[in-house]
Amino acid sequence: MEEKKVHDVAVVGCGPAGLSAAINAAIRKKDIVILGSEFCSPKLHRAPRIDNYLGLPGVSGEELRQAALKHVAQFGLEVRPARVETIIPLDDRFQLLTRTEVYEAKTVILATGVVEVATLPGEEEFLGRGVSYCATCDGPLFSGQPVAVISDLGEGEEEANYLAGIASQVYYIPLYSASYKLNPKVTVLQARPRAIHGLTGVEGLVLADGTKLDVTGVFIIREATNPDRLVPGLDMRGTAIAVDREQRTNIPGLFAAGxxxxRPYQLAKAVGEGQVAALSAVRYLDQLR
Amino acid sequence: MEEKKVHDVAVVGCGPAGLSAAINAAIRKKDIVILGSEFCSPKLHRAPRIDNYLGLPGVSGEELRQAALKHVAQFGLEVRPARVETIIPLDDRFQLLTRTEVYEAKTVILATGVVEVATLPGEEEFLGRGVSYCATCDGPLFSGQPVAVISDLGEGEEEANYLAGIASQVYYIPLYSASYKLNPKVTVLQARPRAIHGLTGVEGLVLADGTKLDVTGVFIIREATNPDRLVPGLDMRGTAIAVDREQRTNIPGLFAAGxxxxRPYQLAKAVGEGQVAALSAVRYLDQLR
Structure with missing residues (x-):
C-alpha cells in the first residue's frame, strides 16, 4: 500500500467560505486539498443578484460562483468531488473518510454550509441502534436482515447495491427523481418516510401512507451531514459549530468558517471567516514545526 | 437651534470595513451617516495587487477602493469628511463630536482601522494633567500659560490658532511638510519631540536636540485616535477593540469591525466583519422599537 499523502490543509466544502480559505492558504504556500460537491454552493448559484459584497455591486450569484472557481484555479487548485462522512482527529493529523477514500491532513477547515435537515422522528433516538448514515461502515452489522435506504441523492443507489449483497431484503426510498441504477434484488418504493419505530432498536419504518416496513436497519443518505456527526466531539452552539474569533473549534487544528x-448566512461574512480560518490554520502549522 | 437629526447608524471610518457596514445597513433601509477621512483607506490605496479577495483576483488596491466608493454611492451614500474626536454614549443614542460638529446616532460602528501610533514618553502619564488631544475641549484650562502643539496634520494649525487667543505662548511643532497658515503669535519649531516631562503635571517638552520648552500644556493632534480614547469605557484587548462574534463591544449599541x-489586518476579514456589525446594529435597532 502506498504511503498516504498528508496535506497541510483539508478544506471541507467549496462554497464562498471554503474557497476563500483555500486561496488564503495557497498564498501562504500550503499544500491544500479541497473536498466538496461538484456544484459547491447551490445557494450562491441561485442568488439572482447580490448587492452587499463590497466592490462587486449587482453581481449575480452564478457570476460570483464562476469567478470564485476561476480564482481558485489560478492557484492551481481544484475541487475534488468527495462527500466526507467522518473526520477522525489523530495525534498529529486528521483522517477524512469518504465512502471510497481516506484523505489525511494536518489541519482541517470545515466550510460545510448550513445544514437545514429535517430529521426523521426516531432518527436521533435510534442512531447507532439501527439507524446509520454509512452502509460501507455499518452494512455488515445487518447481515441477513431486512433494511431500508432513504436517499436524497443518487449516491444512495451504490449504498443500496452494496447492501443487496449483505441484507436479506433492501427497500430503496429515493427522495429525488432520476432513473435508478439498482441491483435487481433492491425494491424501489416511491414513498415518503414518516417515522422510525422500535423499542430498544429499529423495528420498522412507517411511510406517509401508513404502511410499515419491517426492517431492522435504516440507512439515511443526505447531501449534508450535521457537523457534530461529521466530527465526533465537536462543540456546537445550537446547530452552529462553536468557534472563537480566530475560527478555532474546540479541537486543535480544526477550524470552521461560513x-x-x-448566522448571518451571508457571503461577505463567509469569505471573511474563510480567510481568518486559513490564516489561523497557517499559524497552527507553523507552530507544529 | 434646529433639532439634531438622530441617524440610525453612524459609521466611523470609511475603509473596507466601514463601507461594507454602510452598504449592508443601507440594504436594510437604515438611515446612515459615514464619517471618514477624505481618502478613506490609504493602506488599501497603496496595495499594488490583492490576490486574496474571493472573486476579484489580481485587483489593485486603488481599483478596489474606487469600486467600493462607487458601490456605496449606488445606495445614495457618501463619506462625510469628519474626524471624530470623542463618542459619548447617552441613554438612547450616541453623540459623536468632531472639532466643529456634533452628530447623533442610535448605533455606532467603529471601523477606524489600525492605530499604529508611537506615543511620546510621558504622553500616557500626563494625559488629563497637561496632555490633551483637543484644544477646543481643553484649551480654556491653559489660559495665560505656555503650551505646545504637536501635529501630524494641517488641522493642528487651527488648534494652534485657537490656542493663540488663550495661552501666553504657543509653540507649533508640525510633523508634516506644508506651508502653514498660522496666527503670528504662534511660534513654529521644526523639531522632533522626544519626551514630556513633569512631576504631578506637565512642566516641559524636551525636543530631539535636547532643547526643553517650558510649557504646562502639550496638545497632540494625530490622524488616528486610539479607540479607547475615542470612546470612554470601551473594552480593549491589547490595542484591539474587544468584540464578540456579533462584532458587539462592551457598550450596547456600539459595534466595531475591521x-x-x-489581526489579521486583511481585506476580506474587514469586509465580512463590516457586514456582521451592520446586521447586528440593525437587529439592535429593531429591538429598540
Whole structure:
C-alpha cells in the first residue's frame, strides 16, 4: 500500500467560505486539498443578484460562483468531488473518510454550509441502534436482515447495491427523481418516510401512507451531514459549530468558517471567516514545526 | 437651534470595513451617516495587487477602493469628511463630536482601522494633567500659560490658532511638510519631540536636540485616535477593540469591525466583519422599537 499523502490543509466544502480559505492558504504556500460537491454552493448559484459584497455591486450569484472557481484555479487548485462522512482527529493529523477514500491532513477547515435537515422522528433516538448514515461502515452489522435506504441523492443507489449483497431484503426510498441504477434484488418504493419505530432498536419504518416496513436497519443518505456527526466531539452552539474569533473549534487544528458557524448566512461574512480560518490554520502549522 | 437629526447608524471610518457596514445597513433601509477621512483607506490605496479577495483576483488596491466608493454611492451614500474626536454614549443614542460638529446616532460602528501610533514618553502619564488631544475641549484650562502643539496634520494649525487667543505662548511643532497658515503669535519649531516631562503635571517638552520648552500644556493632534480614547469605557484587548462574534463591544449599541478589532489586518476579514456589525446594529435597532 502506498504511503498516504498528508496535506497541510483539508478544506471541507467549496462554497464562498471554503474557497476563500483555500486561496488564503495557497498564498501562504500550503499544500491544500479541497473536498466538496461538484456544484459547491447551490445557494450562491441561485442568488439572482447580490448587492452587499463590497466592490462587486449587482453581481449575480452564478457570476460570483464562476469567478470564485476561476480564482481558485489560478492557484492551481481544484475541487475534488468527495462527500466526507467522518473526520477522525489523530495525534498529529486528521483522517477524512469518504465512502471510497481516506484523505489525511494536518489541519482541517470545515466550510460545510448550513445544514437545514429535517430529521426523521426516531432518527436521533435510534442512531447507532439501527439507524446509520454509512452502509460501507455499518452494512455488515445487518447481515441477513431486512433494511431500508432513504436517499436524497443518487449516491444512495451504490449504498443500496452494496447492501443487496449483505441484507436479506433492501427497500430503496429515493427522495429525488432520476432513473435508478439498482441491483435487481433492491425494491424501489416511491414513498415518503414518516417515522422510525422500535423499542430498544429499529423495528420498522412507517411511510406517509401508513404502511410499515419491517426492517431492522435504516440507512439515511443526505447531501449534508450535521457537523457534530461529521466530527465526533465537536462543540456546537445550537446547530452552529462553536468557534472563537480566530475560527478555532474546540479541537486543535480544526477550524470552521461560513454558514456552518452560524448566522448571518451571508457571503461577505463567509469569505471573511474563510480567510481568518486559513490564516489561523497557517499559524497552527507553523507552530507544529 | 434646529433639532439634531438622530441617524440610525453612524459609521466611523470609511475603509473596507466601514463601507461594507454602510452598504449592508443601507440594504436594510437604515438611515446612515459615514464619517471618514477624505481618502478613506490609504493602506488599501497603496496595495499594488490583492490576490486574496474571493472573486476579484489580481485587483489593485486603488481599483478596489474606487469600486467600493462607487458601490456605496449606488445606495445614495457618501463619506462625510469628519474626524471624530470623542463618542459619548447617552441613554438612547450616541453623540459623536468632531472639532466643529456634533452628530447623533442610535448605533455606532467603529471601523477606524489600525492605530499604529508611537506615543511620546510621558504622553500616557500626563494625559488629563497637561496632555490633551483637543484644544477646543481643553484649551480654556491653559489660559495665560505656555503650551505646545504637536501635529501630524494641517488641522493642528487651527488648534494652534485657537490656542493663540488663550495661552501666553504657543509653540507649533508640525510633523508634516506644508506651508502653514498660522496666527503670528504662534511660534513654529521644526523639531522632533522626544519626551514630556513633569512631576504631578506637565512642566516641559524636551525636543530631539535636547532643547526643553517650558510649557504646562502639550496638545497632540494625530490622524488616528486610539479607540479607547475615542470612546470612554470601551473594552480593549491589547490595542484591539474587544468584540464578540456579533462584532458587539462592551457598550450596547456600539459595534466595531475591521482592523480596529485586531489581526489579521486583511481585506476580506474587514469586509465580512463590516457586514456582521451592520446586521447586528440593525437587529439592535429593531429591538429598540
Amino acid at each position: 454558514d456552518c458557524t452560524g | 482592523d480596529c478589532t485586531g
